[in-house]
Amino acid sequence: MKIITLDYESYFDADYTLKKLSTSAYICDPRFRCLGVAVKVDNKPAQWIPPERVAAWHEAARGFLENNIVLAHHAHFDGLILNYHYGIKPKAWLDTLCMAKGLGLSVTVGGSLFALAKHFGLGQKPDLRPDSTPEEVEYRGTWDADATYALFKLLAPGYPKDEFKLIDLTVRQFTEPTILVDVPMLTAMADKLDAAKEAALVALNVTKEELGSPALFCSRLESLGVDVEWKKTPAGNTIPAIAKTDDFMMGLLEHENETIQALAAARLGNKSTGDGTRARTFVSMAKCGPLPVYYNYYGAHTGRWSGGDNTNFTNLKRGGILRNAVVAPEGCSFVVGDLAQIEARITALLAGQEDLVDAFREKRSAYCEFASYAFRRPVTKADEFEYFTGKFWVLGGGFGMGHRKGFLQTKAEINKRNLKFDPPTLDQCAAFVSAYRAMYPEIPKLWKRMEWLIEEPGREIGPLVSEHEAILLPNGMKLRYPGLKWETYVDKTGEQKTGYRYDSRRGRVGIWGGAFTENCAQALARIIMAGAMLRLSKNFNVVLHTYDEIVLCEKDEGLERAKRVMEFEMTIAPEWMLDLPLAVEIGTGKRYGEAK
Numbered sequence: 001m002k003i004i005t006l007d008y009e010s011y012f013d014a015d016y017t018l019k020k021l022s023t024s025a026y027i028c029d030p031r032f033r034c035l036g037v038a039v040k041v042d043n044k045p046a047q048w049i050p051p052e053r054v055a056a057w058h059e060a061a062r063g064f065l066e067n068n069i070v071l072a073h074h075a076h077f078d079g080l081i082l083n084y085h086y087g088i089k090p091k092a093w094l095d096t097l098c099m100a101k102g103l104g105l106s107v108t109v110g111g112s113l114f115a116l117a118k119h120f121g122l123g124q125k126p127d128l129r130p131d132s133t134p135e136e137v138e139y140r141g142t143w144d145a146d147a148t149y150a151l152f153k154l155l156a157p158g159y160p161k162d163e164f165k166l167i168d169l170t171v172r173q174f175t176e177p178t179i180l181v182d183v184p185m186l187t188a189m190a191d192k193l194d195a196a197k198e199a200a201l202v203a204l205n206v207t208k209e210e211l212g213s214p215a216l217f218c219s220r221l222e223s224l225g226v227d228v229e230w231k232k233t234p235a236g237n238t239i240p241a242i243a244k245t246d247d248f249m250m251g252l253l254e255h256e257n258e259t260i261q262a263l264a265a266a267r268l269g270n271k272s273t274g275d276g277t278r279a280r281t282f283v284s285m286a287k288c289g290p291l292p293v294y295y296n297y298y299g300a301h302t303g304r305w306s307g308g309d310n311t312n313f314t315n316l317k318r319g320g321i322l323r324n325a326v327v328a329p330e331g332c333s334f335v336v337g338d339l340a341q342i343e344a345r346i347t348a349l350l351a352g353q354e355d356l357v358d359a360f361r362e363k364r365s366a367y368c369e370f371a372s373y374a375f376r377r378p379v380t381k382a383d384e385f386e387y388f389t390g391k392f393w394v395l396g397g398g399f400g401m402g403h404r405k406g407f408l409q410t411k412a413e414i415n416k417r418n419l420k421f422d423p424p425t426l427d428q429c430a431a432f433v434s435a436y437r438a439m440y441p442e443i444p445k446l447w448k449r450m451e452w453l454i455e456e457p458g459r460e461i462g463p464l465v466s467e468h469e470a471i472l473l474p475n476g477m478k479l480r481y482p483g484l485k486w487e488t489y490v491d492k493t494g495e496q497k498t499g500y501r502y503d504s505r506r507g508r509v510g511i512w513g514g515a516f517t518e519n520c521a522q523a524l525a526r527i528i529m530a531g532a533m534l535r536l537s538k539n540f541n542v543v544l545h546t547y548d549e550i551v552l553c554e555k556d557e558g559l560e561r562a563k564r565v566m567e568f569e570m571t572i573a574p575e576w577m578l579d580l581p582l583a584v585e586i587g588t589g590k591r592y593g594e595a596k
Contacts, residue, residue, distance in 0.1 A: 003094065003152075004064070005040035005071045007144040008081050009137050013130050022281070022310040024174075027080045028288035034081070035134075038141035046145035048138045058086040065090050073097050073113045073148045075167075076309075079175035080292060093171040094164065096148055099155045101298040102163060104480040107505055117147045120154055160476040165534050169542065170297045170305065177290035178543050178553050182325040182591075186279040189321045193276035204263055211267045214240055224260055226252070230494075238494075244268050250408045253415075278322060281310050291326070293544060301504065302522040303477060304547055314546050316592065324593030326544075328553050333588050334543075335552040335559060336596035337566045339529065340583040341366070342548050343521040347398040349580055350462050350520070351446035356394075361581035367391040374435040385421040388414075393436045398443050398521070400514020403430035447513030451500070454484065454516060463576035464520055469502070471520065474576035475527045479519055481511070522547075524577070532570045539565070549596065559588055 011033040012018070018026050026032065034054050039061075040046040049057045058065075065088050072078035075095035082088050100111050109115055114125040125147065126140045210216040218228045218240050229241040229248040241248040252264035285291055293313050299306025307314050316323040328334050341360065348356040359366040371379035371390030379386040392410055401409075403426060411423040424432070437444050446461075453459045459466045463474040471479040481502040488498045491510065501510050511519075525548065533542050533550055540562055544551035550570065554562045563586050570584040589595035 001091065002042055002068045003071050003149070004068050004090075005038075005046070005145045005149045005152075006078050006082070007038040007046075007072065007141050007148065008078050009035045009037070009128070009141045010081075011035055011130075022285075023077055023294065024080065024285050024288065024292045024309055027077070027084055028285075032085070034085070035137050036141055038138075038145035040142075040145040040149055043149065046142040048142050050134070050138070055086075058082075058088060062086075062088055067091055069094055071096070071148060071152055073144070073151070075171045076174045076294060079171050083175045084288070089172075089176055092164075093168045093175075094152065095167050095171060095297070096151045096155060098167045098170065098297040099152070099159060101296070102159070102303075102477060103155060104478070104482065107480075107503070108482050113144060113147060113151070116151055120151065122147050122150050158476070162475065162530070162534060163477065166530055167297055169533065169537055170295050173293045173295060173543065174309075175292070177292045178329065178541060179291050179293065179592075180327045180329060181282045181286045181291055182327055183283050183286055185321065185325045186283050189325070190276045190279040190283070193279070204259065204266060206263065206266065214242060217242065217263075217267055220263065221252075221260070224263070226260060242267070247405065247408055250412060253412065278311060279325075282322070282325070285311075290329075295545075300522075302479065302519050303473075303526045304522060305545070313544055316546075318596065319593070321593075324591050326592035328590055332553050332555050333559055333590050334592055334595040335540075335554055335562045335566060336587050336589075336592070337532075337550045337552075337570045338585045338587075338596060339525070339548045339570060340585055341395060342525045342528065342582070343518075344395055344398055345580060345582070346521045346524050346577070347443060347446070347517060348440070349577060350464075350517070351398075351440075351442040353440050353442040356440055357579070357581065360583070363583070365390075366394050370394050370436065370439060373439045374432055384419070388419065388421075389424065389432060393432050397433070397436035397440075399518035400444075400447055400512070401433070403433045406433065447517055450513040450516035450520070454481070454500070463524070471516075471523075473523055473527065474574070475530075477523075477527075479523050483508070484511075528574055528580075528582070531574065532572070535569045535572075536566060544592070551592065551595075563588065 011031070016026070016029065016031050021029065034051060036051050037049045037054060038046045039049060065082070068090065069092045070082070070090040071094040073095070074097045075093045079093060082090070096116070097111055100106050100116055105111070105116065105119070109119045117123060117125055126136070126143050128137065128140045132140070206220060210220055221228055230238050231241040231246065243249060249264060249268070252260055282291065292309070294307070294309035294311055295305040295313065296308045297305060299308070305314060316326070345357070345360050348360070356366060359369055365381070367387055367390035368379050368381065370393060371383070371386045374389065375386050379390065381387050392413065396406070396409070407424070407426045407429040410429065414421070414423045449461055453461050453464065453466045454471065457467050465472040467478065469481050469484045473479060483503040484500060486498070486500055488496065489501060489510065491497050497510065499510050499512055501508050529545070529548065529550065533545060536542055536550065536552065540552045540554060542550060543553045550566070552562055552566065566586055567584055571582040573580045573582060587595040
């Protein structure tokens with residue numbers, strides 16, 4: 001089978017550009033115009049197909065493309081052009097951008113073809129302007145195709161075969177879409193959310209400028225008696241801790257003063273991509289037909305997929321309108337499999353916490369067992385607060401979460417789900433931390449062992465093997481910690497600390513045994529999920545997935561078979577952790593929200 005490298009060059013101007021539009025919006029826009037395509041067959045020099053011959057070439061090459069492998073750098077882009085404009089679906093996809101992410105190069109070098117070509121000495125990528133001549137466009141296209149193939153030959157040796165299959169699946173979920181959306185529902189949702197946000201701003205008597213400016217926003221907080229917290233950036237600058245991921249900002253959302261709560265919520269709604277924005281994005285995408293589902297392969301440090309293209313399909317909230325507005329085509333339904341407590345199960349087995357592993361294996365309620373221990377009396381699912389507490393700490397306690405973070409997160413979770421009980425106090429959370437570590441003592445020991453693992457190459461814990469600045473995973477991929485070393489540093493609060501740090505996408509960050517444990521549990525869970533996805537994709541259409549959930553779209557008459565096969569495939573323990581007890585919950589429905 002041949003490898004055909006493609007690189008499309010397309011029209012753009014000051015307003016119509018990928019810098020201003022999502023990939024799908026740009027390609028499906030009426031202004032889209034192909035300026036030519038570079039075609040490289042195996043290692044032969046790239047050939048240029050000029051714009052006047054592009055349509056005829058695609059028709060003539062249809063069978064050739066559909067029976068061979070197509071390679072591109074950012075295959076989501078070239079693949080959507082190939083299918084949306086020319087109706088061609090290759091035998092398989094390869095993508096050097098995805099491979100660069102999988103190898104950690106997107107963090108240390110950069111993911112662009114420009115950066116990677118420079119790093120590997122492949123030459124200088126030619127520039128392209130809206131007024132570039134046809135000759136310049138041709139040179140750019142053929143250079144890109146030749147460089148992409150050369151880059152592939154450098155990255156491919158040793159790359160796991162299953163990861164190539166996952167890249168292909170990831171590209172096809174975007175370029176060969178299936179799912180639909182309920183446009184009236186999403187439009188009404190977006191209008192309602194926009195109106196609610198405007199009403200909140202009016203009630204607070206605050207302008208969008210005040211919300212958007214850190215200085216003005218902090219000034220408004222201080223006028224309400226709030227002592228703003230500050231943090232250090234990787235560059236050493238001091239800035240207010242008002243990002244949506246900052247504990248201080250999370251605390252404001254739960255402030256006893258409702259005005260302060262509303263002010264914080266209004267800023268986050270104004271500064272982040274909220275449900276209203278995503279709803280309008282889905283509506284816009286639906287004009288092109290089925291919804292292209294964009295996932296960033298290896299978008300997270302642990303190998304998990306992340307969202308992209310101004311959407312985030314990894315985070316469609318359960319019970320939310322966005323999830324319920326995703327609809328299966330006529331005559332089809334969704335089949336959704338959700339791996340139960342996957343990270344907690346992996347952590348317990350890695351730690352050798354046999355009583356917790358046995359609870360999962362014997363299908364006892366680990367939540368009730370921990371809650372009974374913490375509250376010193378029998379707890380059942382009917383005890384809402386106690387059961388919630390058991391679930392929260394069994395799922396979250398395995399990575400060293402302290403009582404302050406637990407306090408904030410439990411309050412946020414209770415409010416988000418509108419649960420009918422008061423959140424625990426800070427003292428109660430401290431007691432829950434102590435109870436978790438006392439009931440499951442092997443898990444805190446695992447945190448220490450994880451630091452021991454990373455200290456010296458060649459050490460092993462279960463299926464994990466340490467390497468220099470990395471942990472080798474059982475599928476051949478790696479958890480990478482570039483620049484990892486033990487050092488003294490000043491954290492975001494200005495406090496001097498000592499510990500491990502490494503270079504991440506967010507700059508230099510600290511990490512310890514609990515965080516190493518979390519990284520490894522997530523990475524192993526991703527391998528298990530990915531294996532199930534690949535097995536299911538042989539016979540079914542895998543249209544969506546999250547961290548612990550796989551979504552199939554199948555004809556109604558085949559639902560029962562799909563459910564049986566999904567249960568079987570998603571509970572196969574991997575050969576590198578055969579004692580891992582897996583469980584899956586399966587639902588079906590015409591809408592994603594109905595199915596799960």
